[in-house]
Structures are given as C-alpha cells and as structure tokens.
Amino acid sequence: xxxxxMRFNRASVVCSVTMLAVLTAPSFAVDVAPICTPMGGEPxxxxxxxxxxxxxxxxxxxxxxLVVGVCAAIFxxxxxxxxxxxxxxxxxxxxRGEPVQVFGSNPxxxxxxxxxxVIVFVLALATVRTIKDVQRTxxxxxxxxxxxxxxxxxxxxxxxxxxxxxxxxxxxELVVPVGRPVWLRLASADVIHSWWVPALNGKTDLVPGRFSxxxxxxxxxxxxxxQCAEYCGTQHANMLLRVRAVxxxxxxxWRTAQAAPARDPASFxxxxxxxxxxxxxxxxxxxxxxxxxxxxxxxxxxSRETIAAGMAPLNRDTLRAWLVDPQxxxxxxxxxxxxxxxxELDALVDYLSSLx
Amino acid sequence: MAIAGHAEPLPSSLTLGARVHSWVVSVxxxxxxxxxVGFGLLFFLVAGLEAAAMRAQLARAGSQLIDPxxxxxxxxxxxxxxxxxxxMPILLGMANYLVPLMxxxxxxxxxxxxxxxLWLFIFGALLLYYSYIGAQGLYGTSAAPDVGWFAYAPxxxxxxxxxxSTDYWILGIMVSGFGSITTAINxxxxxxxxxxxxxxxxxxxxxxxxxxxxxxxxxxAVPVLTGAQAMLLLDRSFGAHFFDTEQGGSAVLWxxxxxxxxxxxxxxxVLPAFGFLNEIVPVFSRKVVFGYSLMVAATVAIGFISLGxxxxxxxxxxxxxxxxxxxxxxxxxxxxxxxxxxxTWLGTMIGGRIEFATPMLFATGxxxxxxxxxLTGIMLAVVPFDWQLSDSYFVVAHFHYVLFGGTVFGIFGAxxxxxxxxxxxxxxxxxxxxFFWILFLGFNLTxxxxxxxxxxxxxxxxxxxxxxxxxxLWNLLSTAGVALQAAALLLFLWNVVHSLLRGxxxxxxxxxxxxxxxxxxxxxxxxxxxxxxxxxxxRPLWDVANPHDPDPSPEAHG
Ligand SMILES: [Cu+2]
Ligand SMILES: [Cu+2]
Numbered sequence: 001x002x003x004x005x006m007r008f009n010r011a012s013v014v015c016s017v018t019m020l021a022v023l024t025a026p027s028f029a030v031d032v033a034p035i036c037t038p039m040g041g042e043p044x045x046x047x048x049x050x051x052x053x054x055x056x057x058x059x060x061x062x063x064x065x066l067v068v069g070v071c072a073a074i075f076x077x078x079x080x081x082x083x084x085x086x087x088x089x090x091x092x093x094x095x096r097g098e099p100v101q102v103f104g105s106n107p108x109x110x111x112x113x114x115x116x117x118v119i120v121f122v123l124a125l126a127t128v129r130t131i132k133d134v135q136r137t138x139x140x141x142x143x144x145x146x147x148x149x150x151x152x153x154x155x156x157x158x159x160x161x162x163x164x165x166x167x168x169x170x171x172x173e174l175v176v177p178v179g180r181p182v183w184l185r186l187a188s189a190d191v192i193h194s195w196w197v198p199a200l201n202g203k204t205d206l207v208p209g210r211f212s213x214x215x216x217x218x219x220x221x222x223x224x225x226x227q228c229a230e231y232c233g234t235q236h237a238n239m240l241l242r243v244r245a246v247x248x249x250x251x252x253x254w255r256t257a258q259a260a261p262a263r264d265p266a267s268f269x270x271x272x273x274x275x276x277x278x279x280x281x282x283x284x285x286x287x288x289x290x291x292x293x294x295x296x297x298x299x300x301x302x303s304r305e306t307i308a309a310g311m312a313p314l315n316r317d318t319l320r321a322w323l324v325d326p327q328x329x330x331x332x333x334x335x336x337x338x339x340x341x342x343x344e345l346d347a348l349v350d351y352l353s354s355l356x
Numbered sequence: 357m358a359i360a361g362h363a364e365p366l367p368s369s370l371t372l373g374a375r376v377h378s379w380v381v382s383v384x385x386x387x388x389x390x391x392x393v394g395f396g397l398l399f400f401l402v403a404g405l406e407a408a409a410m411r412a413q414l415a416r417a418g419s420q421l422i423d424p425x426x427x428x429x430x431x432x433x434x435x436x437x438x439x440x441x442x443x444m445p446i447l448l449g450m451a452n453y454l455v456p457l458m459x460x461x462x463x464x465x466x467x468x469x470x471x472x473x474l475w476l477f478i479f480g481a482l483l484l485y486y487s488y489i490g491a492q493g494l495y496g497t498s499a500a501p502d503v504g505w506f507a508y509a510p511x512x513x514x515x516x517x518x519x520x521s522t523d524y525w526i527l528g529i530m531v532s533g534f535g536s537i538t539t540a541i542n543x544x545x546x547x548x549x550x551x552x553x554x555x556x557x558x559x560x561x562x563x564x565x566x567x568x569x570x571x572x573x574x575x576x577a578v579p580v581l582t583g584a585q586a587m588l589l590l591d592r593s594f595g596a597h598f599f600d601t602e603q604g605g606s607a608v609l610w611x612x613x614x615x616x617x618x619x620x621x622x623x624x625x626v627l628p629a630f631g632f633l634n635e636i637v638p639v640f641s642r643k644v645v646f647g648y649s650l651m652v653a654a655t656v657a658i659g660f661i662s663l664g665x666x667x668x669x670x671x672x673x674x675x676x677x678x679x680x681x682x683x684x685x686x687x688x689x690x691x692x693x694x695x696x697x698x699x700t701w702l703g704t705m706i707g708g709r710i711e712f713a714t715p716m717l718f719a720t721g722x723x724x725x726x727x728x729x730x731l732t733g734i735m736l737a738v739v740p741f742d743w744q745l746s747d748s749y750f751v752v753a754h755f756h757y758v759l760f761g762g763t764v765f766g767i768f769g770a771x772x773x774x775x776x777x778x779x780x781x782x783x784x785x786x787x788x789x790x791f792f793w794i795l796f797l798g799f800n801l802t803x804x805x806x807x808x809x810x811x812x813x814x815x816x817x818x819x820x821x822x823x824x825x826x827x828x829l830w831n832l833l834s835t836a837g838v839a840l841q842a843a844a845l846l847l848f849l850w851n852v853v854h855s856l857l858r859g860x861x862x863x864x865x866x867x868x869x870x871x872x873x874x875x876x877x878x879x880x881x882x883x884x885x886x887x888x889x890x891x892x893x894x895r896p897l898w899d900v901a902n903p904h905d906p907d908p909s910p911e912a913h914g
Contacts (some may be wrong), residue, residue, distance in 0.1 A: 015843035016843040019838075019842040020836055022839070023835050023842075024835055024836070027415040030419065031420060032418035044824065046812075046813075046826070048813055048826075054741075059740065061419060061741055062743060063738060064738070064740075064741045067738050067741060068735065071731040071735060075728065076729065078702070079724060081706075082724060084718065085702060085705040085706045086710065089706060089708050090682070090711075091709040098643075099642055099643055102643065103648070104645075104646055104649070104650065104703075112696060113696060116692045116695045117692050120689065120691055120692060121689065123737075123738065124688045125736045126738075129682050129685075130738075130740045131680055132677060134740050136742075178629075182706075186674070190516065191510055192510075196813075196815070202565075202742070203672045203744070203747065207608065209599075209606065209607060210607070210608065213674065222555075225480065225822075228815070229672070229747045231454070231504045231508070231511070231746065232511065232818075233511060234424050234428065237424065246605070247789045249479035283437060290630075296892075305820065335759045
C-alpha cells in the first residue's frame with residue numbers, strides 16, 4: 001500500500017512539474033515586447049480598485065466593504081457547517097446499518113428561506129442607494145465637460161471650452177484639474193469600448209450609436225492609469241488609459257497650450273512636406289496643416305508622455321520606431337507601415353518632435 | 357431482485373466496422389448518451405489545450421509567445437467550446453442516458469429525434485472547428501472566430517470582422533442549438549409521459565426534476581439565441597441592419613437578445629449538476645435528501661427568476677438607474693433558492709454516515725467551490741461594485757468557480773458515480789482520489805489569484821498585460837495552476853482507459869443506491885428493464901433493502 005502510494009505520488013509530481021515547465025518555459029524563453037518597460041518619472045497611482053481617489057470610486061469602495069463583509073460572514077458559516085459535517089458525520093469503522101432518515105423539517109426549511117431573503121433585501125437597499133449617488137444623469141455642479149470617443153485602439157478627448165470656443169482636441173492622455181468634477185460624455189466611433197480608471201470610478205461602456213455618461217473628481221494630483229475594459233478587437237489589450245490630475249494653474253496653462261496653434265512648420269519644411277505628401281494627413285489632424293480624423297490628433301503630439309495609447313514612453317526613439325513600422329510595436333493596429341526611407345524618417349521625426 | 361434486468365454478453369464476433377456502424381445508426385438513448393459524453397470530453401480536452409496556450413502566453417507581462425489575433429481566437433474558441441460543445445452535450449448526454457433509466461422507461465419518447473439531435477450537435481461542432489481551415493477560403497490563411505463567445509455587435513459586423521470566421525461561429529452554434537432544442541423537447545415529453553407505474557411527479561428522483569426545468573429553459577432560451585444569430589447572419593450576408601450601428605442598427609439589442617439566452621444558459625449548465633448532487637449526496641451520506649419538496653420548489657423558482665435577470669451582464673452599459681436597480685433586485689432574489697439548495701445538501705449530510713468515495717469527494721468539492729462562486733456572484737449583483745468588477749479577471753474567476761468548481765466537478769462526480777452502470781466496471785478509487793485532490797489544488801491555484809488580478813485592475817480578454825501594475829505574480833500562479841490541472845486530467849484519462857480494460861466488475865448496484873437505474877444490470881440491456889418496474893416511493897431500492905422502514909409515500913406525507 002505504502003509503496004503504491006509512493007509510486008503514484010511520484011508519478012503525479014513528475015507529471016505536474018513537466019506540465020509546469022511546458023507551460024511557463026516558452027514564455028520566459030522568448031523576448032518580451034520591444035518597448036514593454038515600466039515608465040519612470042513621477043509615481044503612478046495604483047490601478048487597484050482598493051485605492052479610490054475620487055468620490056464615486058470611494059462610495060463604491062465602502063459599499064464593496066459592506067458586501068464583502070456580509071459575504072465573508074456567510075462564507076464562514078456555510079463552509080464551517082460543511083467542514084463540521086465532513087468531520088463529524090464521516091463514516092467510522094464501527095458504523096453499522098443506516099442512519100436515521102430525516103425527510104425535512106418545516107421550521108428549518110422556513111428559516112433558510114427567510115433569513116437569506118432578509119439579507120439580500122438589505123443588500124438590495126444599499127445597492128439602490130449607491131446607484132443613485134454614483135450614477136449621475138446630470139453633470140455635477142461646476143463640472144468640466146469632456147467628450148470621450150473610443151476608437152479601435154486609442155482614445156480621443158475633446159475638452160469643452162466654457163467660454164464657447166472650440167474644444168481642445170487631444171488623444172490618449174487626459175489632463176484634468178484636481179478637486180473639480182469632470183463629466184465624461186462617452187461615444188464610440190466604431191465598436192464598443194469601456195472607459196475604466198479604477199481609482200476614479202467604475203467602468204462605463206462607449207457604445208456606437210448611443211451616448212453614455214460617467215464622472216469623477218480627482219482628489220489629489222497624480223497620474224491615474226486604466227485601460228479599455230470591453231473587448232474591442234485585436235489590440236484591446238493595448239488601449240490604455242492615462243489621466244493626469246494637476247492643480248488649477250497647471251491645468252489652465254496646459255489648456256492654453258493645447259488650444260494654441262501648431263508650431264510653425266517653416267523650420268521643418270522637409271518633414272512637413274512628407275507629412276502632407278504621404279497619407280499621414282488623411283488620417284491625422286495637425287492644426288493648420290491637415291484635418292484627418294481617423295487617427296490621433298498630432299497638433300501637440302510631444303506634450304504627451306506616451307505613444308500608441310500608452311504602450312511606450314514617447315521620445316524620438318520610440319517615435320521613429322513607430323514610424324518605421326507601427327505593426328511591430330502594436331500588431332494589428334490601424335496605422336499601416338508607410339515604408340519610409342531613412343532620410344524621410346529623420347525629417348519626419350524632426351518635424352513631429354517639434355510639435356509640443 | 358424482482359425489478360432487475362440482465363446483461364446480454366456482447367457478441368464478440370462483430371468486426372470493428374460493424375461495431376462502429378451499430379453505434380452510428382443507434383437510436384438507443386444509452387448509446388446516444390455515451391456518444392454525447394464522449395464527444396463532450398473530447399472537446400473538453402481541446403478547450404483545455406486552448407486555455408493552457410492562453411495561460412502560457414500570460415505567464416509573464418509583455419510576453420510575445422502568441423500573437424494578439426491568435427490569442428483572441430483562443431479565448432473565443434475556448435469559451436464557445438466550453439459552453440456549447442462541452443457543457444451542453446455532456447449534461448444533455450448524461451440526461452439522455454439517465455432519465456429513462458431513472459424513471460423506469462425503456463427509451464426516450466422520440467428515439468429517432470434523439471439520434472438526430474446528437475448528429476446535429478456533432479455537425480455543428482465540426483462546422484465551428486472547420487473555421488480553422490475554411491474561414492478565409494481554402495487557399496487563404498486560416499482564421500477561427502475572434503469575436504469573443506458573446507460576440508458583441510458591432511464587432512461582429514462585416515466591417516470589423518471580415519472573412520467568414522464569424523459566419524462559422526454563427527452557423528456552428530445555430531446547428532448545435534437545434535440539436536439542444538430537440539433534446540429538450542424529447543426530455544420534457546419523456547419525463548411527463550413515460551414514468552413507470554407508481555412514479556408520480558413527487559416520487560420522481562430529483563435528477564429528472566432538474567432536467568425537466570433545464571429542458572424548459574433550453575426551450576425558452578436557445579431559440580432566442582438562434583433568432584439573434586439569424587439576424588446577425590442577415591446583417592452580415594444579406595444587407596440587413598439589425599445590429600449595424602452605422603446604419604441605425606442597435607448594439608444594445610444584441611446584448612439584450614444574447615443575455616436573454618445567456619443567463620438562463622448559466623442555469624442550464626448548472627441545474628443538471630445540481631441534479632447529480634441530489635443523487636450523489638444522499639447516497640453517500642446514506643440519508644434521504646433533506647426537504648425534497650423545497651428542493652423541487654427552489655428549482656422551479658430558479659427556472660422562473662433566471663428568465664428575468666439577464667441585464668446584470670449589462671450594468672456597465674449605462675442603462676438607466678431604474679433598470680439597473682430592477683435587475684440587481686431580481687439577481688439578489690435568485691440567490692435565495694440557490695442558497696436553499698446548498699442548505700439542503702448540508703442538511704442531508706448532517707446526521708448521515710458519509711462515505712467519501714470519489715463521487716462524494718467531487719460533490720463536496722462542488723459544494724465548497726460553488727458556495728464561493730455564488731458569493732462572488734452576489735458581489736457582482738451589487739451594481740456599483742459591478743462597475744468596478746465587470747469585465748475584469750474577477751468575473752473570469754467568478755464564473756469558473758461556478759462552472760468549473762460547480763458544473764465540471766459535478767460532471768466528474770457523476771462520471772465516477774455512473775461509470776460502473778454504463779460500463780459494468782468500477783473506476784479506480786485510488787486514482788480517483790489523486791485526481792480529485794490534484795484537480796482541486798490546481799483549480800484553486802488557477803482561479804483564486806484571478807480574483808486578485810481583477811481587483812488590481814486587469815481586464816479580461818487581453819493578450820498581454822502591463823508590467824507595472826503588480827499583476828505578474830498572480831498571473832504566474834494562475835499558469836502554474838493550469839499545469840496541475842493538466843496533470844490531473846492525464847491521471848483521469850489513464851484511469852478511464854485502465855478501468856475500462858481492467859476495472860473491478862461493478863455488479864448491479866455498487867453504491868447501494870436507491871433509484872431505478874441501479875435495479876437493472878450494469879451495463880443495462882438494450883431494453884433497460886426486463887419488466888417495467890412499479891414504484892411506491894422516490895427510493896424504490898431503499899424500500900426493497902429496508903422493508904421494515906420504507907419511505908412514506910409523498911402523498912401520504914403531505
Ligand atoms: Cu477598446
Ligand atoms: Cu447572468
């Protein structure tokens with residue numbers, strides 16, 4: 001018996017270890033994605049739903065604490081009873097014959113119908129109350145209004161101008177003032193996406209042909225991360241979100257800079273003309289030069305920290321790598337490789353890096 | 357025993373071809389049932405391999421082992437396969453095998469319709485997998501569907517999913533769906549009219565009861581999916597605009613239709629497993645089920661309520677607060693009958709003399725894991741909490757606790773329990789225990805960490821994850837868990853093969869069980885019973901074994 005036990009023990013262990021190697025080794029044997037490194041600079045806020053830094057996320061967090069507490073209590077009671085039954089009522093060596101047959105008991109059955117009913121009733125009340133608080137149908141007072149448009153696999157932001165001017169248009173990175181509610185109007189240009197920055201609020205879908213809303217209010221400065229949470233095709237995994245909360249003065253100067261016209265292309269004529277000559281201008285807008293709307297607005301490209309919806313830090317190297325072949329960094333994305341020559345690349349990178 | 361049948365020795369002179377032929381043309385519910393289960397297990401291996409490939413890719417942040425498109429095909433095929441080609445056929449197949457035996461009938465009500473359903477299922481399954489070869493034309497590169505198992509519009513439109521892969525998804529599921537519908541009709545008819553003399557509805561074993569409710573749900577829910585898929589097919593091929601948002605179609609409509617099917621589907625996948633537990637737990641506790649009528653009532657209640665909770669899959673859509681509140685309330689409500697079931701099994705175990713043979717190990721594992729999955733389900737019903745958790749790995753963890761810790765554990769328990777009946781041989785108990793414990797460990801190692809990944813902000817269906825978010829360890833653990841599960845499954849396969857050839861002969865009733873299938877020989881003869889039995893209670897074989905203490909008949913009991 002003991003020998004047999006050992007044999008199977010060993011067989012199972014060998015089997016499991018082999019499987020483990022088969023599953024994990026290949027992933028460690030190949031290189032990771034080319035520019036897949038954590039980005040340095042200021043500390044990033046956690047993407048955990050347990051570190052809320054905005055009123056709706058905070059309310060959800062405290063409701064969650066209640067619910068998890070109730071569920072944990074139920075878990076302990078039920079699994080405890082199960083364990084007790086397993087230990088106390090397992091068949092013992094001396095047992096003979098059948099145990100007493102009990103066909104049920106009205107009071108007990110009533111109890112385990114009514115008590116759960118009461119518990120879920122309480123939870124339902126708490127749920128409905130928090131829905132009312134978190135799900136606004138009107139913008140909160142004094143809110144900054146931002147239109148968010150989901151595209152296969154990047155984000156477009158249009159920040160409304162309170163004075164009736166044209167909105168500031170940017171991509172992938174949203175800058176907001178600390179301590180002021182932000183009202184997001186969500187729409188999609190293609191398929192369904194979902195805007196989810198856990199520290200700020202739960203997720204809300206962006207549905208084509210339909211508008212939805214959400215809101216948040218960053219309570220402290222910092223960079224808040226998230227990503228698209230509804231499967232939207234090939235590069236769903238790299239449709240990353242980045243919200244930077246700054247103080248009022250910084251926000252206003254950011255907004256002014258974004259509203260300013262693009263840098264005069266005169267000193268980068270070579271790059272500028274390539275941009276206009278190639279298909280770039282059909283897909284990308286640069287204020288004063290082109291108005292393509294299929295890809296991100298590049299007017300103030302270099303004011304952003306990342307490229308390709310947060311995949312890599314934005315600098316001359318990554319910009320160049322991107323222009324050589326976007327499919328290398330972000331396979332399947334909607335920007336084709338334009339087969340540029342080295343001099344063309346240099347000129348384009350010079351021009352684009354001047355756009356800040 | 358008066359109601360026993362006897363086994364015909366298989367004529368060993370048959371050639372292989374003749375044997376295969378006899379299976380292909382068979383209309384015997386037992387053979388059809390076994391073929392369902394066999395194909396289901398085969399696809400379980402396929403879907404398992406797909407899952408393993410995904411976990412290999414996700415072992416590490418930024419891994420480039422598998423490219424995004426392939427990954428997206430993997431999770432689409434994994435989900436679709438597990439739901440439609442594993443869960444449905446295995447459960448309906450078990451029902452096919454067991455229901456006539458348990459109610460003392462010679463076959464299903466419509467044997468040929470039964471065979472038709474099986475072959476529809478197989479054809480649909482092959483059609484889905486043929487997409488790997490044929491989706492872009494035989495001469496192009498291959499492409500399986502990559503729209504996710506719930507195939508949200510408008511990602512499924514021609515614009516965003518060119519090629520034919522999505523059409524294979526539609527047609528494959530549609531065809532196998534017709535198979536499920538025929539089986540449901542057959543089961544309902546069988547249960548309602550073919551019960552043996554004396555078997556009133558309230559003397560019927562609980563498994564057929566669960567299957568009755570399941571079949572009604574199949575009959576209501578699956579046609580809605582079939583209809584929605586037909587609309588999608590019209591959109592894609594004939595210029596209709598039901599879901600085409602560019603032409604005024606509605607993306608939300610698809611979600612309503614899909615989840616009107618999708619949520620009852622969850623119960624279609626778990627009610628039969630509840631049925632397995634209702635047979636296994638009492639027999640191995642040696643005690644009658646505690647509160648038969650309440651168990652039946654809870655099942656019927658689940659059936660009704662499950663038709664009114666679907667929009668809890670759509671809380672992030674931005675429906676109105678009133679809609680959200682309604683669907684939260686209905687979802688909370690369904691927790692009550694589900695809880696009743698768990699308490700009933702506990703009440704059955706308490707006071708019993710529990711023998712932890714492999715079927716009971718799996719049933720107990722089911723109880724422990726399903727409870728956990730049910731509780732995370734309550735968290736997801738809390739709409740604001742769901743706004744954080746929905747579409748994250750927390751949800752992936754939740755439904756694997758329900759469908760793997762629940763349904764799949766139930767299926768394995770059932771296989772260990774009824775294998776002796778179907779084959780005449782016992783599965784090895786020793787290997788069975790090893791199998792259970794390794795699977796149990798591997799299962800928890802895989803899916804417990806996924807709750808954490810989700811809470812840390814990891815969405816589902818991403819082919820790679822960011823390195824700076826504290827996700828690395830949890831993902832590596834999940835991958836390691838899959839390795840354990842794979843090892844366990846190898847052990848199971850070995851057990852099946854070995855026991856089929858060398859297993860201990862089972863005899864009619866190896867577990868001293870009480871329902872009619874154990875009254876006939878193992879395997880049962882083609883005609884099931886030499887004489888159609890007559891019963892006086894829900895546990896006829898208990899009454900025979902304990903003549904001094906027979907079950908009160910439910911009518912007299914009240
Ligand atoms: Cu997206
Ligand atoms: Cu559901």
